[in-house]
Amino acid sequence: xxxxxxxxxxxxxxxxxxxxxxxxxxxxxxxxxxxxxxxxxxxxxxxxxxxxxxxxxxxxxxxxxxxxxxxxxxxxxxxxxxxxxxxxxxxxxxxxxxxxxxxxxxxxxxxxxxxxxxxxxxxxxxxxxxxxxxxxxxxxxxxxxxxxxxxxxxxxxxxxxxxxxxxxxxxxxxxxxxxxxxxxxxxxxxxxxxxxxxxxxxxxxxxxxxxxxxxxxxxxxxxxxxxxxxxxxxxxxxxxxxxxxxxxxxxxxxxxxxxxxxxxxxxxxxxxxxxxxxxxxxxxxxxxxxxxxxxxxxxxxxxxxxxxxxxxxxxxxxxxxxxxxxxxxxxxxxxxxxxxxxxxxxxxxxxxxxxxxxxxxxxxxxxxxxxxxxxxxxxxxxxxxxxxxxxxxxxxxxxxxxxxxxxxxxxxxxxxxxxx
Numbered sequence: 001x002x003x004x005x006x007x008x009x010x011x012x013x014x015x016x017x018x019x020x021x022x023x024x025x026x027x028x029x030x031x032x033x034x035x036x037x038x039x040x041x042x043x044x045x046x047x048x049x050x051x052x053x054x055x056x057x058x059x060x061x062x063x064x065x066x067x068x069x070x071x072x073x074x075x076x077x078x079x080x081x082x083x084x085x086x087x088x089x090x091x092x093x094x095x096x097x098x099x100x101x102x103x104x105x106x107x108x109x110x111x112x113x114x115x116x117x118x119x120x121x122x123x124x125x126x127x128x129x130x131x132x133x134x135x136x137x138x139x140x141x142x143x144x145x146x147x148x149x150x151x152x153x154x155x156x157x158x159x160x161x162x163x164x165x166x167x168x169x170x171x172x173x174x175x176x177x178x179x180x181x182x183x184x185x186x187x188x189x190x191x192x193x194x195x196x197x198x199x200x201x202x203x204x205x206x207x208x209x210x211x212x213x214x215x216x217x218x219x220x221x222x223x224x225x226x227x228x229x230x231x232x233x234x235x236x237x238x239x240x241x242x243x244x245x246x247x248x249x250x251x252x253x254x255x256x257x258x259x260x261x262x263x264x265x266x267x268x269x270x271x272x273x274x275x276x277x278x279x280x281x282x283x284x285x286x287x288x289x290x291x292x293x294x295x296x297x298x299x300x301x302x303x304x305x306x307x308x309x310x311x312x313x314x315x316x317x318x319x320x321x322x323x324x325x326x327x328x329x330x331x332x333x334x335x336x337x338x339x340x341x342x343x344x345x346x347x348x349x350x351x352x353x354x355x356x357x358x359x360x361x362x363x364x365x366x367x368x369x370x371x372x373x374x375x376x377x378x379x380x381x382x383x384x385x386x387x388x389x390x391x392x393x394x395x396x397x398x399x400x401x402x403x404x405x406x407x408x409x410x411x412x413x414x415x416x417x418x419x420x
Contacts, residue, residue: 039059039063039066040066040070042059043059043062043070043095043097044070047097057097059094059095059097060094061093062093062094063093064093070095084099100149100172100174101174101360101363102359103174103353103356103357103360104172105356106353106356107172107174107201107203107295107349107356110344110349111268112133112150114342114344115133115170116133118340119133119152121338122316122319124319124323124335125327125335128156128158128323128326128327129156129319129323130154130155130156130157131152131319132153132155133150133152134150134153135149135150137151137153139166139191141188141190141191142190146184148169148171148184149170149171149172150168151170152166152167152168152169154318154319154322156322165318166192166194166195167194167195167196167197168196168197168198168315169188169197169198170198170201171184171185171198171199171200171201172201172203173200173201173203174203178413181200181202182282182412185198186282189279189280189282195280196273196314196318197273197311197312197314197315198270198271198280198282199268200268200269200411201267202267202268202269202413203265204264204265204267205261205263205264206252206262206263209261209364211367211368211371212256212258212368222242222256223255223256223365225238225369231369231373233365233369233373236358236359239361239362239365240361242255243255247354249297249350250297253361255365260365261361263356264296264297265296266296266350267292267294267413268291268293268295268304269290269291270291270304270307270308270311271311272307272310272311272314273314282410282411283409283410283411285411287303291304291306291307291308292304295353299346299350305344309340309342316335316336316340317336319335320335320336
């Protein structure tokens, strides 16, 4: 079993995230490992699609051995920026694949850029320490492994690498439940109590997306595109210009009398380690420990900006301490006095979410069009959770049953959709 597949025998759930797949390499793996492993081929076929329109997919009947095989093969594709996230239940043999979407990426990208610029601008000594941002770092926790969207690592340049500092972690969730994402954050802190700052972003739609039924007579013929004998999908420009709802915060993207996307909120939660050195408490609502902000449908990010600056200032101080530990004679004055400023324009972040919603709506339309007019038929081996039959029971993936450090409630989305 690969190292990242090892988990506690007391937990039926193995949760991990893997580096993104390259279509050519995955297709090569499918051909290479074609010796009757049908479940493996089905999953890799899905991952090899050049345009993944479905953010969540469930594969049923995948054995534990096949899952480990899939994890190992996907790992062979190397590290790239977009990665599938896998959750596997050893009891039900259900493999759940979550794929980051454009909504996920836009919401997360500015935090990534801010932290990247922070590292770039700091006058640390590159001959002594090596800070990096890693989007493919597997973190071992009590019941398995987690790969956050981003983690900062700091190592010594000289000598054997005896210590890997992880001062900053960020996670963005679109299809996951509030409880799941905050439990993951808490698990990271329990396993890595020296984390200085952790950020969680929640991207939420007003309701779960459901594709239109082509058999419904109310579906406009304009959505078919082309001609009756040769239907062709609408381009993004053609499609989005059919929108009948205002392009403003909180409004759904309705085209052809159907809601293709309805982004309701994008929220940010940031925690910073206390001065007394105690680990971050994810369940704390104390404004001295955590900050909350929102960029959709309104913009209120002052507290988050301040907390990010505070957290990265402490990360800067940890750079100073680590340099001094490795090289006591080094002059760290410039580093210790360097200013940490968050230059993120949250108004522009909010505006870019409009474009992300447009692209998401069009991708869903293209998937619907291909399903009904394309030459191929949908695979019966997987269930698209965005288009599942209404009568199908949702698959519930077990979570860790171990006792947690605090009995208080986990955080959750604070934005409530206003009733019309």
